[in-house]
Amino acid sequence: MEQHSELVVLAKLTLWVAMSMTYVRFAACRVKPGVPRLLSLLPVVCLLPFLPFHFSSLHLRGISAFFLAWLALFKLLLLCVDAGPLSAPLPFLPFLASAALPVKLIDPLHHHKRKSPSISPLLPAAAKAALLSAVIPFYRLKDVMHPYLLLSVYCIHMYLALELVLACAAGAAALFLPRGLAIEPQFDAPYRAASLQDFWGRRWNLMVSAILRPSIYLPVRARFGRAAGILATFLVSGLMHEVMFWYITLAPPTGEATAFFVLHGACLVAEGAARQAGWWRPPAAMATLLTLGFVVATGFWLFYPPILRSRADEVVLAECAAAMAFLEDAGRAVIAWVR
Template identity: 40%
Template sequence: MVSLINAWCLVIISLSYTYVVAQFVPKGIRRMILFIPVFLYFFIVPLSLSTIHSIGITAFLISWLANFKLFLFALGKGPLISSNSRPLSLPIFLAVSLFPIKIHLSPKPTTSNRVSSKEGLLYYTIMVTLLILMTKVYEYSSKLPDKAVLTLYAIHIYLYLELILSITATVVRAMSSLELEPQFNKPYLATSLQDFWGRRWNLAVSGILRPTVYEPTVQLFSVLDPNWSRVLGVFSTFVVSGLMHELIFFYMGGMMPDWKVMWFFLIHGFCTSVEIAVKKKVNGRLRFPTGISRVLTFWFVMVTSLWLFLPVFNRGNIFERVLEEYAYAGEVAAKTKSIIASLL
């Protein structure tokens, strides 16, 4: 906890530095050069941490998202630039930099909003319950087939990311009085790879990769046919995503990559590019029924995940360390509860 607090304090100081620099240095190369020490620090900060949860969260939020946001900010683009002429206030600037959120103006709460909030509370309560149950199931993982254990990992990752991102959004919403867009949109209902990656799975990542990788690539290859430049933009986005995932697993597992995760994203990038090209060619004349499209998409994502993406968790003993941290947190909570009870 001490190392985590120290690291995040330095992160906040670094972001405050970039905020001040931007007040005096116009967008462009000079601002980018002045941001270089922050970029470098954000890439090495996970190495100062020791627990899987702190490393994973910091690597994702700071080494990846915050760095990419600052890169856009140096060029006068991205979510850190206010939609009006006035700059964001420092607290809002820090919130948007630190967390995977996209802020938009919120209408006043209505009855339907309150109902949906109750439904959301029930939904997340169920997810927490499932996570707790899964930690119990892991105790019997030695008796389960390897693919079944990896499938549990996949469910665990989705539930964990959904909860972490939603809790983050709730905290920031309470602190800033702003409405925050959800980061997942029922990815299990995706009807295509383009739908899964572009509109349903971890929208914070797709939202930051679009202006940092996809759009510049499309502009770079604008001399080609527009359809080809978009396909190259999509594939380049998956390449960068694969590299960043390999980096995060390096932080978490402390091992050099075997590039299976990279191959996962290359395959998905290639197939998504082909899918987009085919859709352009047929122009809506050929469509699978929605139910079949959902089954095929889910099957493809799960099969490739079990083959290439999820085995990295076994290779780095990541889930074993996660369970150890859960157990330790449970012990601390139990001791804290007994201490409070004795004092009362």
């Protein structure tokens, strides 16, 4: 019954978002960039952060907050100054998909330069779903697991869940795209990253990078230099993760997520300086181990504690178990109906 009510809320919010982005489309076409366009889009800008609170499910509240209160909101703010992914001339349905979903469309003029995926975007999602379903049973042993082993399982869970959600969003967006338009990949094997720059800039959650680059990094770099641009970008990313944690846990921000990203920004700047100075660089395999080890270790220290203290992890596991039971019941019902 609870899943049914959440699906009703999801349907209503989908309609609200579609109507809002339709208004954005027509307003942006008729109002010049700058303050006039910002004022015209202000109702939608103010609406988006409130929509995720309609969900009682932690998963749906967190996912919708990421889609709407972060990515979509930043896209609209960029559109106000005629920048970002929504500033390009797009047909109506691709515009709605690009505005509401965490996808970046490939410019059809440059599409031939990129490797086009040869398989459906839903196949990677199915693979990630299978892997995630294999990870969930490990939580039955959480009481006897070493804390670091349990945190490692959390890391794998987060990666698979995030990539699954983004792959499903990409699959949904692909339904609205005409021929000649494609979706850029949102992950590129982050477990193969050989440096922090490689991890954050080229492999991990590339949709966030695509939004923060034009909105924060490029303007700050133009005035204060590359190092300031990187630090400002990671600071804003940290602050937005604090906001996302607030949506998920409904607890006051602690600043730990901000500290995590500021630390990584500072280390990325230091990494670039060491590279320019010609310091010794480890072999690729060792560099990958050091990079992933640093990301995981600092995540244990600063990223996960706010979630664990709020017991949001227990809610996540309970919702995963409920979702799996719901899917099993639905599968049995379908099999019985077919027979």
